[in-house]
Amino acid sequence: MNGAESLVRTLVAGDVNVCFTNPGTSEMHFVAALDRVEGMRCVLGLFEGIVTGAADGYYRMAGKPASTLLHLGPGLANGLANLHNAKKAHSGIVNIVGQHATYHIEYNAPLTSDIEGLARPMSAWVRTSPDSKSIARDGAAAIAAARSHPGQIATLILPADTAWNEADGIAQVPADSQRASYSPQAVDEAARVLRSGEQTLLLLTGKALTEEGLALAARIAGKTGCKVMGQTYNPRMARGRGRFSIDRIPYVIEQALPILKDFRHIVLVETNDPVAFFAYPNKPSLLKPEGCEVHRMCESGENSVAALHALADALGAKASDAKPQQLVELAKPAGALTHASIAQAIALAIPENAIVVDESITTGRGFFPPTAAAAPHDWLQNMGGSIGFSTPVATGAAVACPDRKVICMVGDGSAMYTLQSLWTQAREGLDVTTIVFANRTYQILKGEFAGVDAGEPGRKALDMLNIDNPTLDWVSLAKGMGVSAQSVTTAEDFSKALTNAVREKGPRLIEVVMA
Amino acid sequence: MNGAESLVRTLVAGDVNVCFTNPGTSEMHFVAALDRVEGMRCVLGLFEGIVTGAADGYYRMAGKPASTLLHLGPGLANGLANLHNAKKAHSGIVNIVGQHATYHIEYNAPLTSDIEGLARPMSAWVRTSPDSKSIARDGAAAIAAARSHPGQIATLILPADTAWNEADGIAQVPADSQRASYSPQAVDEAARVLRSGEQTLLLLTGKALTEEGLALAARIAGKTGCKVMGQTYNPRMARGRGRFSIDRIPYVIEQALPILKDFRHIVLVETNDPVAFFAYPNKPSLLKPEGCEVHRMCESGENSVAALHALADALGAKASDAKPQQLVELAKPAGALTHASIAQAIALAIPENAIVVDESITTGRGFFPPTAAAAPHDWLQNMGGSIGFSTPVATGAAVACPDRKVICMVGDGSAMYTLQSLWTQAREGLDVTTIVFANRTYQILKGEFAGVDAGEPGRKALDMLNIDNPTLDWVSLAKGMGVSAQSVTTAEDFSKALTNAVREKGPRLIEVVMA
Known part of the structure; x- marks a missing residue:
């Protein structure tokens, strides 16, 4: 077997069963090995921020690392923002980043860059595997690093010749010596x-x-x-x-x-x-x-x-x-779409054992208290503050938990950073309902503009805070990626749309027009 | 004036007249300064890869640096792939990257990261400006670095207190001592x-x-x-x-x-x-x-x-x-959409003085010879190999040259990395015709899979090479971002659509269905 296959087999032996991928030429041997080896589910993302964010969501719900496959320095770079979020969430991830063949690097071909330098700010563990005899052992070390307590980002750089040359076999991940304890x-x-x-x-x-x-x-x-x-x-x-x-x-x-x-x-x-x-x-x-x-x-x-x-x-x-919980009565929302009526509708609709991914930013600041009385669920948040985290994390959470409904709540500004998630959700038939709060502004920044005493925003500043020209049409965007969607403008319609989306399996998007 | 204003005024004095922006809280004082100071055009992108790619396209056509505004480490990270391309193109860019207030960094708030470490692999010049008295001088040094021969990526990190504290005034960019010469x-x-x-x-x-x-x-x-x-x-x-x-x-x-x-x-x-x-x-x-x-x-x-x-x-x-050029007769294309008929249609449609941005990858490998006989134009290519370069570069080229038609040719796989460009084109009314070649596959990778002797791709590998499930609907995606679009399936229809798009001002998208 070649180095790529010894790495894939090492990953599978190390209980890494999912690979979120966005491959390129230098990763083709790894792709071929994924093809040959049983036991690794491959999930394609059309942008690397989807890949890394999905691995974060997967770890949070599965409690173990997924792998990613990224194309050299720029592919890693596109995934760094969601690796930042994953790092701050202490999510364990094994990144496999392709690299030119070792002997090709000195020629400074177009895609040559300092991959280790790019990886380090967001990774606890970084290694370039120098040859095909080392890759299995390096892969096992990466898994061990990712599985630490807390979880860590491990980035294993795979030169093309390390992948294509002949390898010795697989390596076992060292036993978990560092068991979580306390003082x-x-x-x-x-x-x-x-x-x-x-x-x-x-x-x-x-x-x-x-x-x-x-x-x-x-x-x-x-x-x-x-x-x-x-x-x-x-x-x-x-x-x-x-x-x-x-x-x-x-x-x-x-x-x-x-x-x-x-x-x-x-x-x-x-x-x-x-x-x-x-x-x-x-x-x-x-x-x-x-x-x-x-x-x-x-x-x-x-x-x-x-x-x-x-x-x-x-x-x-x-x-x-323990004091008994005060149970709030859940009421059916009516009338205009306000932060309160939206929260009511969500609290009513959350199904038993749902996973709620929250990037609702300003719209959702008040969602927490009303949803305390909803059916039991898990609530996932953005740990690193890099926006565009939620739709990828929802994607990975749905891969980890196919029997649980995922509800992803996201502001329109945030959703635009990583909208390509919808395509992966459609392709994989993931059970994710995405709620886009379309206030057509970076609302948080308007608050922050005031908060830093920057004065009254003028025309040029408002042009950087409003995103209403042109209006984003989320029904069309979702349709463009194969996800059925609808737009709502009243609390009743939102409540009905959400209840329906929750009842059916598969990806749906609801645009909640706040403007 | 505060540090932010002294920096904006230094940029304007240094002939940096465009800022491609995607700001956050820590940049609000800079946004407020952009608001107050005359002479800087601000162009918002909904994702940072648009911002940095646009600055690359701007430099290539304007011959001078634009500035960018990015939100801390993750905002920079999202822009790195197109900075990689810009670096390899020797495009000069002045990145302004927000940072926490200097005294806040030690608390490791969620957005804290090693910004200098992230910047270095793609930047020739990196500096964190320590205080509001230094920022004008640091800004001038950044402009000088960006304007070098060849152009360079200069990344100036702007802590929030450097921006909001009182400054001394503006700084002049040192005279261009390093004039381009030859041996x-x-x-x-x-x-x-x-x-x-x-x-x-x-x-x-x-x-x-x-x-x-x-x-x-x-x-x-x-x-x-x-x-x-x-x-x-x-x-x-x-x-x-x-x-x-x-x-x-x-x-x-x-x-x-x-x-x-x-x-x-x-x-x-x-x-x-x-x-x-x-x-x-x-x-x-x-x-x-x-x-x-x-x-x-x-x-x-x-x-x-x-x-x-x-x-x-x-x-x-x-x-x-000089030998006289052999002039090829341009013929009207007819029949099926083939690489040859597409090239004919493009060669016919390119208007005088157009800017052609080429990320057509496999579809466009043969476009070069037929278009040699087109009306005079400039042809821009991807220098770093990081895909998702073309729609941002086209955006920046159109900002630099409002009187020239920009034709952006891009594969569907590549276009998905940075599709948010369309929104900026719509907002700014940029004169860009985007042609998406929808072959619904990472066609280049199928060739590369064979080229690296990886064998015949099996089901899992093909799932990573094909992007036809679900089909991307580019007319909907464009509509979702305010760009009018049409889909064509014959050479005649493509030729007509392209001729019409070229005749009218403003952004248009044509989906060329190759499948």
């Missing part, structure tokens, strides 16, 4: 703080936001009176009826500061000291009040569920200590 | 070779492919009997009736080798020793025959037109030595 001392410290009676915030992300983690947090809150919150953005959060409903730290600094101002302690579980998303003139970067002590109970990737178990035990917090 | 010794050496009577190839790119450079090459060829060719791909070539028509070195190695096999000398003008685009098993990387001597007459960015003048003078080659 009992840190748990003791957290228990001491929570027993003190001083106002304490238990701030969660990562695995602490699973149903199990949240149930433990609910017991601790019930027993000690501490407040439990999530980060502003989280890779995945278990939500809905029967689950402990928590708020997140608001994005807007003026809203975050008063919520945090009375805490004497913050106990961090897989998260960090809360910071502002952006800096603004005369506003703080750190959101905690002066004098507030921060206690790190779990690092990212530590076993936070086990730590919360230990903490609950140390505090004597039992299941019966 | 008289290298010209003497080339003259000696050309006088020897041994078979010699004069291989051109860069400014040597202007009308003036080509006319000089025609004199030299007429006088000495040397062969004149262009690189496989060139940033810009003057073509059409009345201009010296030259062939390019074929992309396919098996076609290039026999063409080059008898040359004893290659004289390089702004180009390099010809190399294969990709490496293949058992095929050479270097295309020149054994024993062929290579003579570098001009480096990239040297004054190749002056050097060709000097060479013609040294050889006594006069205008009357």
Whole structure:
């Protein structure tokens, strides 16, 4: 077998079963090997940001890495923004990036570039595999790096001759030596703080936001009176009826500061000291009040569920200590499309076990509280702030969980960065309902323009903040990529369209015209 | 004035009059400054690959740098693939990349990344401007770097506090000390070779492919009997009736080798020793025959037109030595859409002084000879091999040359990488006719699959090479972005549609269904 086949077989042996691909010439031996070897599902994206974002979504839902196939430096470059988001989400991914044959690089052909240099800012692990005898071992090392706790971006660069020359066979991924654990001392410290009676915030992300983690947090809150919150953005959060409903730290600094101002302690579980998303003139970067002590109970990737178990035990917090959830009645929305009526419609429509991918930006800022009473679901957010994350992540989540409905909520501005996702969803028959909020503006930037004291936007500035000229027609865009779509302008129509889309299998798009 | 305004005023003073933008929060002060300051045209792109590709096209046609505005590391990352192409085209660009306020970076907020690390592989010049007193000087240095001979990618990173704090004023761009020149010794050496009577190839790119450079090459060829060719791909070539028509070195190695096999000398003008685009098993990387001597007459960015003048003078080659061009009769195409009938239709339709942007890949491999007899035009190609270059480059070329018709020829696979260009063309009313060749496959990869001896593609491989499931509907995609479009299936209809599109002003799209 050649190097490409030894790599594909190593990936499959290492439980990497999906490859999101956008190949080129230098990857043709790898493509041929994917063709020959059983056990790897190949999913084509028409743009590399789809490929890498899908791998992020796949990891969040499957809990294990997918591979990607990218075409030299520029192919990797097109995938970097969603790798940035994946890195910040601690998603494990094995990128396979093609490269010229080793002896061809010195000639500086058009596609020659510094691939390792491009990979490094978004990767924890980067290696160019020098020859076909090394590639299986390098592939196994890449899988091990991607599977770390927390997950990591591993980028394996595959020169064409490494792929086409004769190889020795496959390599086994080293056993998972670095099992996720936690620090009992840190748990003791957290228990001491929570027993003190001083106002304490238990701030969660990562695995602490699973149903199990949240149930433990609910017991601790019930027993000690501490407040439990999530980060502003989280890779995945278990939500809905029967689950402990928590708020997140608001994005807007003026809203975050008063919520945090009375805490004497913050106990961090897989998260960090809360910071502002952006800096603004005369506003703080750190959101905690002066004098507030921060206690790190779990690092990212530590076993936070086990730590919360230990903490609950140390505090004597039992299941019966958890306060019963206030169930909000879900009402049928009516009338105009407002942020509130949209949220009502979504809360009603979310089906049992759905996956909600949220890039609704300004339109969706208020979606969280009403949907707490929806059917149980997982809620996925953008961790790196690079927009165009949601439709690819929804694509990958749907590949990982073919039996779960995916609802992707996205602003029109954001959706335009990676609209090619729709084609992959159509090709693979993925069960994704995309809701595009068409306010025809970069609404967030209008707020930010004011927030940075930049004055009143004039004509040229407004031309950079509005995207209404020409109007994007999402029904046509979706149709162009084989996804059936409809446009709605009232709350009733939206509710009906969403309910119908959720009931049927396969990709659908609903354009919610807010303008 | 604040730092942002001092930078905008420095750019305008430095003759940078266009900013292709995709801003975010950290760039709001810069946006506000663009708003206030006269003299900078702002052109919004809905994806950063449009922004950087447009700046490439602008440079190629305007001969001076535009600026771009990108949102932190991920915004830059999305623009890198077309910066790669621009770098390989030696296009000068001043990238302004937003960054968190300097004091905010240490908190590792979601959008924090190694922006300099991302910029370096595609930039000749990278600097983070540390404070508002430095930004004008740094901006002037960036302009100087971009304006070098040859042009360069300069990436200036603008922290938010550098933008919003008080600045001192504007800075002047240092005078252009590094004027393009050439080496008289290298010209003497080339003259000696050309006088020897041994078979010699004069291989051109860069400014040597202007009308003036080509006319000089025609004199030299007429006088000495040397062969004149262009690189496989060139940033810009003057073509059409009345201009010296030259062939390019074929992309396919098996076609290039026999063409080059008898040359004893290659004289390089702004180009390099010809190399294969990709490496293949058992095929050479270097295309020149054994024993062929290579003579570098001009480096990239040297004054190749002056050097060709000097060479013609040294050889006594006069205008009357140039052989008259064989004028091919342009015929009206009829019948099925074939590569030949498409080429005929294009050759007929190209209007006087048009700009042709060519990313037609496999469909267009034969377009060059028939269009040599078209009306005079410029022909722009992809220099870095990163696909998705053409629709952004066409956008920027149209901004640079509002009085010239731009014809953008692109394969359907390539067009999907950066289809958001159409929206910018609609918004700005740019005079671009986009021709999408819908063969519904990555046709080039089918050839390459065979070319690398990867065997017969099986089902999984074909699924990565065909893009016909679902079919892309380009009329809907264009309509979705405000560009009127039509689909054609016969040569007559294509010819009519193209003639009509060329006659009217403004963006149009024609889908040429090849399947």
